[in-house]
Amino acid sequence: MPVASLQTPVGPLAVTVEGEAVTRLTWDSRTEDAPCALLDEALTQLRAYFDGRLKTFDLPLAPKGNDLHQAVFKAMLDIPYGQTRTYGDVAKELGTFGQPVGQACGANPIPVIIPCHRILAATGLGGYSGSGGLDTKIALLKMEGGYPFLL
Missing domain, CATH: 1.10.10.10 (Winged helix-like DNA-binding domain superfamily/Winged helix DNA-binding domain)
Structure with a gap:
């Protein structure tokens, strides 16, 4: 599973992608080298959100839960x-x-x-x-x- 992180005002955030969707966001600085366009887009959108330029995320999400x-x-x-x-x-x-x-x-x-x-x-x-x-x-x-x- 590709994982990448970025530093934010609320600490380091790591995004995990499985298949064609974001499945997890955690507070850590873990990154695994695996090029992934969706992961790059998720990080771009998170940066824009924390910069005040993004109000709504537009990412495919697959959260686990009942x-x-x-x-x-x-x-x-x-x-x-x-x-x-x-x-x-x-x-x-x-x-x-x-x-x-x-x-x-x-x-x-x-x-x-x-x-x-x-x-x-x-x-x-x-x-x-x-x-x-x-x-x-x-x-x-x-x-x-x-x-x-x-x-």
Whole structure:
């Protein structure tokens, strides 16, 4: 599996590609020499996102997860840049409860690109499973202007 990384304001991010889709994003600086046009495009889009030039990723994604996870991942992808939803909002949309939505957010294998940082608790930030935890979630939300009282 081709893997490449880049340095970002939230730390080093490594993207993994399997077949014709991005399957994973992790907080590390691992790179495996394997030329891959999709991997190059993913890194280009991540750079543009962190530079403020990209609001919506356009990459083929294949996150692993059960049916509910897939529905939550799709719901997260539908949240526009700079906006947020609560776990309850997504749960209501999907006909489930907030806790399973939170668990799906925590299981998101492609954070940042699938923007789980845009999902909040009804009374605050909620959690964040990426490296740096809530500090990283806050940094991403501030960068997008999606949580005004943090700015």
